[in-house]
Amino acid sequence: MTQFYSKRDLKFQLFELIKADELNQIEYFKDHNRETFEMILEAADQIAQKSLRPLLTEMDRNEPQLENGKIKIHPKMKPIIQQFGKDGWINATFSYEEGGQQLPWTIHIAAGFILQAANYSASVFPFLTTGAANLIRTFGSKELIEKFTPNLYSGLWQGTMALTEPDAGSSLSDLSTTAFPTDEAGVYKIKGQKIYISCGDHDACENIIHLMLARIDGAPAGTKGISLFVVPQKRIDTEESNDVLTQGIYHKMGYKGAPIAHLMIGSEDQCEGYLVGEANQGLKYMFQMMNEARLGVGMNGVAIATAAYYSS
Template sequence: MAFYSKRDLYFHLFENHKIEDLISYPYFSDHQRETFDLVLDAAEKIAQNSMYPLLTEMDRNEPQLENGKIKVHPGMRKIIRQFGEDGWINATFSYEEGGQQLPNTVYQASGFIFQAANYSASVYPFLTTGAANLIRIFGSKELKEKFTPNMYSGKWQGTMALTEPDAGSSLSDLQTTAYPTSHDGTFKIKGQKIYISCGDHDACENIIHLMLARIVDAPAGTKGISLFVVPKYRVADNQPNDVLTQGIYHKMGYKGAPIAHLMIGSDDGCEGYLVGEANKGLSYMFQMMNEARVGVGMNACAIGTAAYHASLSYANERPQGRKLSQKDPSLPQIPIIEHADVKRMLLFQKSVIEGSLSLLLYCAKLSDLVHVEKGDQKEDFGLLLDLLTPIAKSYPSEMCCLSTSAAVQVLGGAGYTTDFPIEQYYREARIHPIHEGTTGIHGMDLLGRKVLTQNGKALKLLLREIIESIAAAKAIPSLVSKTIMLENYLKRTQEVIDTLLPKAGKDMEAFLSDATLFLEMMGILVIGWQWLKQATIAAQKLQSEDLEKDFYQGKIMCMNYYFEYELVKIGSLSTRLLSEEKVTINMKKEWF
């Protein structure tokens, strides 16, 4: 069972985003196309042999809390260790840190394969990478030496411990408190954390929480939040560190990864280590969260991809009905992929997942460029990446709920049963618009922050890129009509921006009231741009002697689909965004 298309992934990496460019930078200069291929082959092997076979099992045997400890699927121990041994957890880190200086783009592409095979299983090592990254960048030498080696090896699990019962979207309301101790510079931590992914389990020997807490007497709000390392077991003596697993959340999907409710320091016995400076915790966390957000977009895209391929293979095999022009019941039935409406549902999925993957790997490449570039270039890439982050998180997250739904629909009744993995994908996709910032939060981030930054500089950079892509596409006669279409919708988008921005200074409530729709509109535009880029390359290849005509024709046709069925939605969205009627602002809670 194919859960992704290697051909398509390679198209994005090597034809669309030309990531071999990265090799020219000294940091990546030991790599070559062949090492990238080897990495991706290795990823496919783990995904195929170790992860995909557990997909259904892990869903049906969800983690359980027993005697204060969370038990997960026994197969997870082997998978995590393999990730450690093969060097995945610190693959992108420098040689000095034991890493391989792998471009983030290749790392994300590998992640995509893992996630498409088994999203729950992929969560464990990725969380460890993120947590270790925080220690690596902001922690002291002692902290690094104490914690990161066992995290890199997969022996210990890392987590991000942010959310509390009264502080979800509103992180400024964090209550967990850190008390300095006189003897050794450590802190005593007290509080509770909820929804902590992999917050406790028995597939690793220790759990290392990267935890936000407020040092006693710190300023209120976001300015008084610090970052701590809080292990479940103390490193010195392996004794419990007073981090109690109070509960486990059962959930609709991605059941294979445990989500814990933790009580911290209930017996005054929890030791934590400050990372970096006091009160800078949130800014540290946000630097990682931006990467995590692009990562969530990738998760969603990967799940959508697996669902697409499952539904595509069903559509090719399932005979049902006949062409409308040939209703004779004595004729054999045709595979449902021949029906226009089934093709529409498949094209919808393909346009969402391949459009998303294109954007996500573009963002990954930007992050590599930010890493290796200098000066203005570095700054520009950074601004562009920041602007695109809420879109790269939210478009795939929202749209893969719909694309997995289309996958269910392709199968009809069969799609609703547990005989196929598609209903699981549908359930798993639904988490992504929620975690790492809800779609609503990202709408406000985009319109209320990213668009306004440096007088709209990031936006100008994005527009420049889009206009460049349009110019390149215009050189191909068969694409001209579509370039005009994109130009028109780009104009429409700019009209919306020009109408909205003057309101920013005045009434923020009103200015941001439809930020979610603005995010949706920008997502549709940006993915349209990614499709035009893909189609441009495909059209060029088709002009040459390329033998893979089917693959490239598919790209062109899917671009057509996207423009005809998806891009047009900017029309309605902009109608709403240009309207002066403040429906949600004026609605009163008593009227519901």
């Protein structure tokens, strides 16, 4: 069995150094204890050892490919993504009422560390979905929550964070993707493009749900005029194309097994997006997922360095 992290060190960090087992003193986590936390970590270890690690080299050498407008990824990723959904990893930190486990983020991200150390490319799919679903459940209407979150939680649909544009990388105030109001309240026609979208298209899920920043036509310039939208790749009711087309693919160093898409949105003026929360509040909302991603990327660095240490 290949070692890519230290169980002993991880448990030392969690339970002896930061006393994570004492989190059950908080009402929301009261049903947990060290035993349940260690069960979560052991479950992550089993997935990492049996499913993710064996695909590491293969996924790195055989990158996702764009064929006939669709990104194809390693065929063994589909059952892995489904397992993440079935086993409750995607919504583990959410409430019992939402089907979650009310698991502390500290333990959830520690389990993520194990998966990331095993195979970073394979580990990103469920955690992107978690972030997208969390945005909808936090800021979305009851209708949006009911329409989108169940299939995100189950792993049937993939979630993404769609921010970057060719002329608006880290400078989001310059984004030009535009949302045009329709006769239906909360529904907009979206037009623009997004680049470097992790898991922005692939063939292992039935639909891709983009949490996308855009500017409503006529909104203020700069960050004050940015809104947040749910933009599915396929129409929810008919499963027809929602005019979100994959025009390119990127292969990121150290991350080659994951599909990174260049998306064209609304080329046929047929892309529908659903406003999340209030207009012009999108960047504030998106910071929730961005900050979750920052924590995740920090742990990614630790995980990859740890794997490199044991590999050496």
